[in-house]
Amino acid sequence: MAGTEAKDALGITEGAMDTDPRVGLRAVAALRRLVERLEALQVDNARRHGWSWEEIGTALGVSRQAVHKKHARR
Amino acid sequence: MFERFTEEARATVVAAQEEARLLRHASIGAEHLLLALATRAGTPVAATLARFGVTPDACRTAISPPEALDEADAEALRLLGIDLHAVRERAETAFGRGALDRPPAAPRSPLLRRAGISARLPFGASAKRALRLALREAVGLRSGVIGAEHVLLGVTALDDPAVVGLLRRLGTSPAAVRSALLSGLRPAA
Numbered sequence: 001m002a003g004t005e006a007k008d009a010l011g012i013t014e015g016a017m018d019t020d021p022r023v024g025l026r027a028v029a030a031l032r033r034l035v036e037r038l039e040a041l042q043v044d045n046a047r048r049h050g051w052s053w054e055e056i057g058t059a060l061g062v063s064r065q066a067v068h069k070k071h072a073r074r
Numbered sequence: 075m076f077e078r079f080t081e082e083a084r085a086t087v088v089a090a091q092e093e094a095r096l097l098r099h100a101s102i103g104a105e106h107l108l109l110a111l112a113t114r115a116g117t118p119v120a121a122t123l124a125r126f127g128v129t130p131d132a133c134r135t136a137i138s139p140p141e142a143l144d145e146a147d148a149e150a151l152r153l154l155g156i157d158l159h160a161v162r163e164r165a166e167t168a169f170g171r172g173a174l175d176r177p178p179a180a181p182r183s184p185l186l187r188r189a190g191i192s193a194r195l196p197f198g199a200s201a202k203r204a205l206r207l208a209l210r211e212a213v214g215l216r217s218g219v220i221g222a223e224h225v226l227l228g229v230t231a232l233d234d235p236a237v238v239g240l241l242r243r244l245g246t247s248p249a250a251v252r253s254a255l256l257s258g259l260r261p262a263a
Contacts, residue, residue, distance in 0.1 A: 034158070
């Protein structure tokens with residue numbers, strides 16, 4: 001049952017990815033917002049654990065300045 | 075257009091701005107107009123809304139922060155094989171209730187901060203459309219002025235995702251609120 005559902009979901013995904021741009025773009029937009037929320041959560045957590053902006057930037061693969069500008073004073 | 079607004083309708087628009095500001099939203103949306111209508115205690119419109127469970131507190135809780143992920147997002151993410159509910163659950167286990175849906179912080183721009191928290195918020199597209207529709211509703215009902223009831227009709231005529239989502243979370247719909255309001259406006263036959 002679960003396998004069938006998974007296969008159905010896969011079918012929908014593949015269909016969505018190469019046919020309807022609205023669906024695909026909507027999914028990307030939702031994913032981006034999810035990533036933003038997760039990033040905020042993790043950065044806050046790292047700060048609480050005493051991580052420096054330098055360390056957080058390195059872990060995220062961005063510069064210290066970029067991560068500081070985006071998350072400081074939140 | 076504003077010169078034809080009644081005192082009550084104007085007060086509603088002002089209240090909408092205040093509510094959007096308190097919720098730290100960047101602009102005034104149709105959902106803030108709806109919330110503002112609900113806050114105008116003692117008005118027939120607020121009474122109608124209250125009958126549907128649309129009270130100020132319920133509204134404020136149910137208005138999703140602009141970055142919050144809703145059911146439509148969950149559906150979109152499911153197409154990518156991502157289970158938003160599972161992600162939310164894990165985030166909440168690690169970081170506490172509502173971890174994924176925490177409202178964003180106040181504007182970070184020093185300019186905005188220096189302008190003070192009472193900086194005027196712009197009207198978003200949905201609020202503008204709702205107010206234009208309010209005018210149309212008033213004309214349709216042969217009213218010479220635009221009252222709070224026309225603003226509510228405008229808001230419920232919109233089909234705006236924020237309004238629809240808000241009312242759905244409160245257990246009702248724009249159509250239900252709209253028809254109740256309209257039946258109250260028409261003189262009993």
